Amino acid sequence: MVFGAIFGFWIGWKSTQQEILVILTFHGVTETPAKPWEIEFGKLKKYVQDLKRFGFEPLSPSQFEPWMKGLISGGRRFMVTFDDGLLSSAEAIKKLKAEEDLDSVFFIVTDFLGMPGYIDVKILQDLSKMGCWVGLHGKDHQSPVEILAKGNDLKIQLLEAQNYLQQILGKPVKWYAYPFGEFDEKVVQCIASAGITYGFSIAAERVTRTNNPLLIPRLMFLKNAEKEGEPVIEDYLPPAGLRNGILILMLAFFVLLWGLRNLHRFYFSWKNLAN
Ligand SMILES: [Zn+2]
Numbered sequence: 001m002v003f004g005a006i007f008g009f010w011i012g013w014k015s016t017q018q019e020i021l022v023i024l025t026f027h028g029v030t031e032t033p034a035k036p037w038e039i040e041f042g043k044l045k046k047y048v049q050d051l052k053r054f055g056f057e058p059l060s061p062s063q064f065e066p067w068m069k070g071l072i073s074g075g076r077r078f079m080v081t082f083d084d085g086l087l088s089s090a091e092a093i094k095k096l097k098a099e100e101d102l103d104s105v106f107f108i109v110t111d112f113l114g115m116p117g118y119i120d121v122k123i124l125q126d127l128s129k130m131g132c133w134v135g136l137h138g139k140d141h142q143s144p145v146e147i148l149a150k151g152n153d154l155k156i157q158l159l160e161a162q163n164y165l166q167q168i169l170g171k172p173v174k175w176y177a178y179p180f181g182e183f184d185e186k187v188v189q190c191i192a193s194a195g196i197t198y199g200f201s202i203a204a205e206r207v208t209r210t211n212n213p214l215l216i217p218r219l220m221f222l223k224n225a226e227k228e229g230e231p232v233i234e235d236y237l238p239p240a241g242l243r244n245g246i247l248i249l250m251l252a253f254f255v256l257l258w259g260l261r262n263l264h265r266f267y268f269s270w271k272n273l274a275n
Contacts, residue, residue, distance in 0.1 A: 002259045008251060008256075009253075011248055016245030016246065017245075019074055019075060020206055020239055020241070021076075022077075022219055024047070024079070025177075025202065025218040026083075026089065027089065028088045029086075036224065041091075047233050048080070049100070054076070054238045058078060058103070060103045068198075078236075079105065081106075081177070081218060085106065085107075085124075087117055090123055090127060097132070103133065105133045106133070108137055108165060121168055135173065136162055136165060136175065138157070139160065142179065143180050144182060144183060145183065154187065159195075174196055175199075176196040178199065181202030192214055198213050198214070200217075201215050203219075204230070204231040219231055
């Protein structure tokens with residue numbers, strides 16, 4: 001019984017220590033969200049603070065590759081990404097840096113740069129200097145599956161957009177987020193041939209080191225997604241491993257108490273017999 005309890009403690013402890021990396025995806029950040037993928041800054045900041053409260057450390061984008069290679073391991077971590085290159089996302093990225101010391105990833109659609117509601121080249125350069133990691137989100141936000149289906153050259157489009165970003169920023173741009181999260185085998189081959197090292201999709205799973213680097217799952221914020229049975233950030237507040245671990249620890253504690261009580265009883269009945 002006592003050994004069972006010790007085993008329970010071990011299992012419980014192990015599961016509270018489970019390694020997690022979850023990547024979050026946001027779009028517009030506004031005080032008056034009209035679309036399900038828009039979010040108020042206060043709510044976004046609260047997610048970040050709650051994740052930290054449950055033991056999640058922010059993984060800075062420069063640490064992502066070392067994490068994937070196992071050079072950084074253990075613990076719970078999260079990374080924040082924004083898609084499309086909206087002005088309101090840029091404001092949120094700056095505030096997260098100033099208020100939460102968090103470096104975000106910004107996936108840019110190159111044709112949108114300078115359009116109303118979107119950031120321009122100057123803002124992108126400033127964000128990059130500030131520590132924001134810049135990735136590619138296509139030239140014009142068309143679904144890459146559709147681009148190929150229409151017989152257009154996705155690889156050329158990607159290379160042009162990538163070169164443009166690299167020229168503006170003076171550093172390599174090797175990350176790509178699939179517009180609409182859409183991909184198929186041909187698309188993945190295409191982005192690999194354009195020299196993309198990490199491709200980011202939208203999926204329910206969390207990141208593992210066995211993930212295909214060109215299909216890294218991200219959890220996209222969508223209002224009321226839980227009602228559709230979709231994964232939500234709240235699933236990690238607290239994460240299931242921590243929740244289960246604490247339950248197992250409590251159970252192990254009761255088993256230990258029960259075991260000790262039985263031992264105690266056994267000892268006294270043995271003592272009475274001996275007398
Ligand atoms: Zn997008």
